[in-house]
Amino acid sequence: MTKTIIFDLGAVLIDWNPHYLYRKIFEDEAEMRHFLEHVCTPDWNEEQDAGRPLEEATALLEAKHPEHAENIRAFYGRWEEMLGGAIEGTVEIFRELKQSGKYNLYALTNWSAETFPIAQERYEFLSWFDGTVVSGTEKDRKPFASFYHTLLNRYDVHPSDALFIDDNLRNIKAAEQLGIAFIHFTSPETLREALQEKGIL
Structure with missing residues (x-):
């Protein structure tokens, strides 16, 4: 019972969906999807769900993908726009x-x-x-x-x-x-x- x-x-x-934010950032849908599949990935996000600090997570990705630094910072800097x-x-x-x-x-x-x-x-x-x-x-x-x-x-x-x-x-x-x-x-x-x-x- x-x-x-x-x-x-x-x-x-x-x-909740990151697309709500990143459609404002990327004009091309395919580029947006590539970014969310290969840079700010679900696996990366899950580490924050498991307790990794947002600042640390952002710095790790910025070091790995410096060409995407601004868009990486947007993930948590503009996180509320994903709601x-x-x-x-x-x-x-x-x-x-x-x-x-x-x-x-x-x-x-x-x-x-x-x-x-x-x-x-x-x-x-x-x-x-x-x-x-x-x-x-x-x-x-x-x-x-x-x-x-x-x-x-x-x-x-x-x-x-x-x-x-x-x-x-x-x-x-x-x-x-x-x-x-x-x-x-x-x-x-x-x-x-x-x-x-x-x-x-």
Whole structure:
């Protein structure tokens, strides 16, 4: 029986995408994609999610790609421009779950500790969670089992009582290996259908 629901944040409740910023910087879409695939890469960003300081991360890339220094600095210097709006359909589901009073609701997110406060100021619904575990603060991240255990242990959650919602299949599979039920998020509509099938909504 589900007692706890654990949400990922990015691409589930919050629309975050570097393209929102870099389309303002690059006139050519292919050049933008090349930059984000080969310079400010997802792997590089994940190290900040795992606790590496933004200043250190920026300096490392500037040294490696001096010809891109200005655009590298924009990644965190203009990071707020990567934030889109809330994903309203998911926020409405979250609101319904919160108002039901039936579930403990937590967030487990890969996010830099230095940028997460910006999101907290912008998205009021982040205060609705009963607890939030941020990778940059813990210096650990999904999909490592230790990061999931941080949440489970901190809030006394048994894996068999939990449901995990994430858009990333890698993270879903990690939760599954720990015995946590899951929903692979693709849209608010399919999430609502899945929760209704489980008798949660």
